[in-house]
Amino acid sequence: MATKKTAITKDKIVSMYMDYVLEHSEKPKSVYHFTKMNDFTETEFYAFFGTLESIEKEIFKMFVEKTTELLAKNADYETYDMRSKMLSFYFTFFEILTANRSYVMLVLKEQSNQLKKLMQLSGLRNSFKNYLTEIISDDFRTQQEKLQNFQEKAFQETSWIQLLLTLKFWMEDSSPAFEKTDIYIEKSVKATFELMNIAPIDSLIDFGKFIFKEKIYNK
Structure with missing residues (x-):
């Protein structure tokens, strides 16, 4: 049985963003790139943030x-x-x-x-x-x-x-x-x-x- 995907929240997006910046020493190139790297959708992103x-x-x-x-x-x-x-x-x-x-x-x-x-x-x-x-x-x-x-x-x-x-x-x-x-x-x-x-x-x-x-x- 497939593992149920954890729900995306504002705090999780913030945590993933900070981790990305620290690990890559730069900001994500785009929302598409950021969401793809973290295995969630742009639609989920835009539910909490516009940019x-x-x-x-x-x-x-x-x-x-x-x-x-x-x-x-x-x-x-x-x-x-x-x-x-x-x-x-x-x-x-x-x-x-x-x-x-x-x-x-x-x-x-x-x-x-x-x-x-x-x-x-x-x-x-x-x-x-x-x-x-x-x-x-x-x-x-x-x-x-x-x-x-x-x-x-x-x-x-x-x-x-x-x-x-x-x-x-x-x-x-x-x-x-x-x-x-x-x-x-x-x-x-x-x-x-x-x-x-x-x-x-x-x-x-x-x-x-x-x-x-x-x-x-x-x-």
């Missing part, structure tokens, strides 16, 4: 979703203030990236076109901004009423740029266990939240010294 590029966007989105799932399992997480939640997000997110570092490095380093790279990260951007909306506290909103010019959207955009800069730092980090990225995260998040409180000088100077040291002495 191969949409898989790439989904992968980075799934990294954020996995991060928030893990954070939700921590009973103490909901008691954290915004800054602590952000730090928890960063450390968990970059642990997940580290577990998938070979894939992340391959797909981002090969993309020299910055616009295309940002398009590839659009799923990450949207999911991250949704996360930021969830952690914004009433205290933060009250504070921003006083600051007037610093609105929630500005916080989201600033945080997104910060995440991209941290991602770039992590990709260039060669320290054991990426310990310098951990330091970068702590200093950059601290500087961001102190900037929102209009008390930035010490943290910004400390963060600036750290970046200067890394760029000058570790070339």
Whole structure:
């Protein structure tokens, strides 16, 4: 009796795509080629994705979703203030990236076109901004009423740029266990939240010294 074929799911397609990229050090040439190599049909593929590029966007989105799932399992997480939640997000997110570092490095380093790279990260951007909306506290909103010019959207955009800069730092980090990225995260998040409180000088100077040291002495 013939073996029953395992049903194709979105997660399985994502897993097969990542395996293909890692094993061949390149992206599949076409949907036809990718599905044929993995013994399923184009019809099954298009039930979940419109293009191969949409898989790439989904992968980075799934990294954020996995991060928030893990954070939700921590009973103490909901008691954290915004800054602590952000730090928890960063450390968990970059642990997940580290577990998938070979894939992340391959797909981002090969993309020299910055616009295309940002398009590839659009799923990450949207999911991250949704996360930021969830952690914004009433205290933060009250504070921003006083600051007037610093609105929630500005916080989201600033945080997104910060995440991209941290991602770039992590990709260039060669320290054991990426310990310098951990330091970068702590200093950059601290500087961001102190900037929102209009008390930035010490943290910004400390963060600036750290970046200067890394760029000058570790070339």
